[in-house]
Amino acid sequence: MTDATSSLSACPACVAAPAAEARAQDAEAQARAAEGARIILSVPGAHCAACIGTIERDLERMPGVRSVRLNLTLKRLSVHADEGVEAAAVASRLEGLGYEAHELDSGTLSMTETDRQGRDLLMRLGVAGFAMMNVMLLSVAVWSGATDATRDLFHLVSALIAVPTVAFSGQPFFRSAIRALKAGRLNMDGPIALALVLTVAISLYETLNSGHHAYFEAVVMLTFFLLTGRYLDYRARALARSAAQELAALEVPRATRLQGGVETTVPVAELAAGDMVLVRPGGRVPVDGVVTEGRSEIDRSLLTGETLPAYAGEGTVVSAGEVNLTGPLTVRVTAAGKDTSLHRMADLVAMAESARNKYTTLADKAARAYAPTIPLLSLGAFVAWLWISGGDLRLSVNIAIATLIITCPCALGLAVPAVVTAASGRLFRKGLLIKDGTALERLAQVDTVVLDKTGTLTLGTPEPTNLDSHPEAAARVALALAQGSGHPLAQALTRALVARGLHPERLESVQEVPGYGVEGVWQGQRVQLGRADWVGAQALDCTAAYLALDGQTRAFTFADRLRPGAEELVAALKRQGKRVILLSGDVPAAVRDMAARLGIDDWQAEALPQDKAARIEALHAAGHRVLMIGDGLNDTVALTAAHVSVSPASALDAARAASDIVLLGRDIAPVADAVTTARAATRRIHENFWQSGIYNAIFVPIALFGLVTPLIAAAVMSLSSITVALNALRLK
């Protein structure tokens, strides 16, 4: 206070400053209103022309929406709307149309950056392509027999096109080669850059001295094919990166802040410790905090894997990511944003990830073996021919250059990216997003699959299992009570009983007691539906709601609804000869039932996060390669520890960040396909390596004998690249 007054007297301008600031904020708000909001949603289910029509036409009729565009390639919907149109409303409208939709944070999606890089590469590729066609036109004339002045002129024009093209389009290779050399390494770009520069230099020299052979078309072609590989590789990675961003953005965090009794919706990032936050029934707790008001039950399944809801009342400590079930809770924030347990876990995962042994990809292995041989071979050819020809420098250099061009790894550069692009495209259409390019190779090696239960094999929505064991009268009372509550168990019970054609009994003074259950009066006696300790029943060891009626208690038991495709997945994995293990944090009875239902022999219940990770490490130590599928916070460490990991889109962002592949749709069965596709992809990559190896085995000796002309070099290069690309396309 004293500070404020002193600064007030010291600086009269400060008095005006807040007002000016307010005005500026006002203007900003106006500008924002005029600009409207950009809402981005992920729509994994969109796949056809009809989807585009249905979605765009319907949403354009929505009030406040200015324009809608569905990108089918990214399965992403961008909506330009007036300020105030809620993304959740758009999402629920999409749900109404029958499309699953997740809101994405447009702030996190820095699309412009990835776009810029992609366009840059595409531009270089385009320039190389056009130059290649034009130079080839001239080269064909030379090959068909143009001589003397005509040939020299054609070579000169080719040089005019090729030199600027290589200087522009070859930059990614030059830069990468220089970076690698500075770090004291030799990567694949070193020999490539060397080949480009040397070939251009020698061809220029030959042109100016009216030589017979110039390799301009070869050098431009080399640039074109290598850039194609580079672009495919980039696109796969960009897709993965945007996937990662997309996932980080999936849960757009907002919270309802209470300030002097006024509710305002604010982004979680703006919350600070000490703020009061209102969490409505059905909402996710956005922060770590302590309950100061209200009574309810909270679902911790995403964090611990437990399906039984826990009681929450005044003084209960809640963590970000838990779901509030029955009554509204007021929570005092103890930690928000980056400090929450959720984020800390994500950081832990990031650390574990950097410590993760760097997987050596097939491409790396090939490059390491191949990179040094290219310059060595042509150097050898040069020295040998210098000796054979008795010092004919020009001939020796020409042969060395021919060798360099023939050995240059055009096909090798395409071998991996072409296959990865084809395979991830295929999996994306099935609803799987590959976040990491090497995930496919790792997935192909998997022999053991570890599954989490809650949220992975199940959807996390309960369904009643023992309705038949209750008399109709009791069921009707239960229905009447269940209708009075928004608790997931009550709603599931209502749905199931109504589906059976039952009508509720007439009850009086039905009221929900948040955190406990629902009570009412039926034919003069008090009836209750709720927690075991509240109705006075013996708690069972599975999820259940208890009904007190006539001095008796009955238990309605529930099982989690199976995720569609879970049975097929387990069956398919077993058919493939994989070992399937179920690890869950839930109670033994629930896990045993699930294991029996799916036919899994190997299961473990009440597994702590460390237990899961330890089990996976033990499997690794025994020489197994583990695929982990999980969704909860308690799975993140295990997901990171596993050889390769998958999580559903409904998982917590920490879990999604930790996994290599994300399941976009609800159906889990495609994971089994992914394993098959991954194996096929790895096979194709090996085939491609062999193919380019065979081309080299045939043509390198020819080059060494000095028999390679520019025509042969160009033909070999394009032929090998095209066969490699076609082989990859067989995956589609």
Place this chain on the structure above:
Amino acid sequence: MEILGILIPVSLFLGLVGLLGFYWTLKKGMYEDPEGDSRRILQGDYDDKPKS
């Protein structure tokens, strides 16, 4: 062979036109959604005027 004096510049010019065309399509973001665009041509919605 004098015809070459015309043909070579012409072919270079045409190549350049193609390249500029490519640059234009790239700038206009026509490669953002190849999958969707290939489906959109089947719709009659924007036959009269293209969607901006």
